[in-house]
Amino acid sequence: MSDPWFVDAFRTGYLGVYAHRDDAAAGAEAAFAATLLGDVARVLDAGCGAWRHARALAARGFIVTGLDLSLDLLREAATLGGGPRYVRGDLRALPFGDGAFGGVLSFFTSFGYFDDAGNARQLAALRRVTRRRGRLVLDFLNAALVRAALVPRSERESAGHTIIEERAIRAGRVEKDVTVIAPGGARRAWRESVRLYSREDLGRLLGTAGYDVLAVHGDLCGGPFEASSSARCVLVGEAA
Template sequence: MTSGNLLTDDPRLYEARFPDPERLAGRWAEDCLRRHGAGSRVLDLGCGTGRDAAHLHAAGRRVVGADLSEAMLAHARVHHPGPRYVRGDLRGFALGEGVFDAVVCLDSALLNCHGNDDLDGCLASCRRALAPGGVLVAEMRNGAYFLGREALLARPVVNRFAWQGTSYRSTTTLYVDRAAQLLRRTRVWSADDGRRPVEQHSAWRLLLPQELRYFLTVHGFSVLALHDGPGPRTEPPWREGDLPGTAADADRLHVVARLDA
């Protein structure tokens, strides 16, 4: 068995496993930006394959997509052109001061900030990059959802999908590392094409709603919305015209914050 990340090492496979033909995440982000009057200059932080960045570009935004994965950036430049794509670590980046009107951080990218120093570094970088009054839009797993839900962690979960004639199988096990405040994941991928199985290890910060509010406030942001849904990955998913909720009980968390002038 080898180690690695089967999906992020092959962005085409990633998009096949997580299709978004309706560009729901990008549309939700654009709706948040419009709703809160954000300007046209947008940083998509943790842009991945570039699908959401390209949607925001098509909506008339001037978009920079930043990601740590060179494979993802190379894919984005070819398959989702329009934005400018650059390599950047969300835990601390320098892309200019006051050069963006909004920062968008989707699909739990913010939770790669495992420690408080990481999260401080990310928010401090966002603060520097944003013009006064700029908007931060983020969407992620809700750390509060996993409190007391041991049944979610008690058994491996198996998923299967097929792409280009090959069948893939993943076995995923989650557990909570309480000391580090992380949700850790072990995932083993296998395929029917004879390749060796791949074992992947990853983790997300278990960030609680009021904890997130505190970090944003410390870094000079005013929280405009903080809720569990609707959003691009909720059930039911967000649709045009939906207004943000007020609860924070479900498995996703959405936040919109404005940098104080």
């Protein structure tokens, strides 16, 4: 049986496609997240990838744990160092005690990968490890904008590689087929597939998981959320 898409996609090569999501951007986003987390010490970056935000938050004095399933990305993170502890695990079955963290981050669409039951399990797992009155910051795509402004195909060059991205909405998910062609002609291709939850859907899902929604922002700088134009849908939940 083949690997699920979220195993296949996040291997070496993934970081090259999202090279513009760099440490400078993560530093500014982490600074905003720090204002949302409040006065907490222990923070979980759930789906940390190569630790962009985890490193930036550790530099701000938080005790950060990064969790991810991808060995390739965790290895990349380990070479970068910077303070956080890293753990390999699945977002739906977190290997931490109840209330282990004062704050939990889910950044850059690290949610919506599974079916509805799996996504609910992920939120329940995040809630279980969040201390009472602790915060969740969920940075998700803005489904309304994705639906209204989907670009079916784009092609670009990055560090000598050609990156082709083909996008479609199917069965309530946005799916992106990514093909990376190296200078010598070698190809690697994968699919990314994310359930298109609206701002209202996300509010309901957080409520069911046991978070009160305190705020909704349209980006990771604190801008207001507008369904028709916001780049992101960032929910701040407080563990009830």
